[in-house]
Amino acid sequence: MHDVTSALEYWPSPPPWGWTADDMDHLPPEGPNGEPDFFQHVELIDGALVFMSPQKRFHDYVIHGLRVSLSAQVPPHLFTLSEMDVKLGHRMRPCPDVLVIDAAAADDLDRTFYTPDEVHLVVEVVSPESEERDRKLKPARYAEAGIAHFWRVEDDGGRPVVYVYELDPATRTYAVTGIHHGKLSVPVPFPIDIDLDDLPR
The missing domain is CATH 3.90.1570.10 (tt1808, chain A)
Structure with a gap:
């Protein structure tokens, strides 16, 4: 069992074991380099984190x-x-x-x-x-x-x-x-x- 903290050590690559749906509830408020609200608009598609761009x-x-x-x-x-x-x-x-x-x-x-x-x-x-x-x-x-x-x-x-x-x-x-x-x-x-x-x- 791996936690999100250890997964982020591989950033920006995904961790070798991949992202899971349950990881989404444990993403930190800041990004790997301290970026505020980094994971605020992200979804998991076939094991990949997809970041949603600003919308019209x-x-x-x-x-x-x-x-x-x-x-x-x-x-x-x-x-x-x-x-x-x-x-x-x-x-x-x-x-x-x-x-x-x-x-x-x-x-x-x-x-x-x-x-x-x-x-x-x-x-x-x-x-x-x-x-x-x-x-x-x-x-x-x-x-x-x-x-x-x-x-x-x-x-x-x-x-x-x-x-x-x-x-x-x-x-x-x-x-x-x-x-x-x-x-x-x-x-x-x-x-x-x-x-x-x-x-x-």
Whole structure:
């Protein structure tokens, strides 16, 4: 059993035994050279620490707008939140932009991550630096973990376009069920109607 302190001795290389999902709860507040908030925006993708770059206003605007819109429509047994980890496996702990989870899980204010069986929807807002992860890698991992619904949001000249996917349980892969411009209206995971051109700011 190795601890995070010994792992950081190999920085910037990963430790020989690799990073794990549980390590994410034990990263220090400062970086290896004393950098403040160094590990504040990091996720674990296939055993690699991925640092998220500063985001454009579009990214923050869409995350906020979708969270507010979903929160206004979500049924009582579910809850909407943003930028919380989902532990998909021993070496996979991404941080989706928006999630819909079981309300009972959200009631525990000490939680640092959720498990796939508690998650009903994950949303990723694509940034230039995250295109490969958000379009290919993370959706495949979410589907393999059994998360039923996935949305990918793209920036079309400052307007959000939402690609909606639903899990095929037989193949554990996502199938696209709609591409939404201007207005998003879907019946699952619960009835949702969102004006994409007028998201809450």
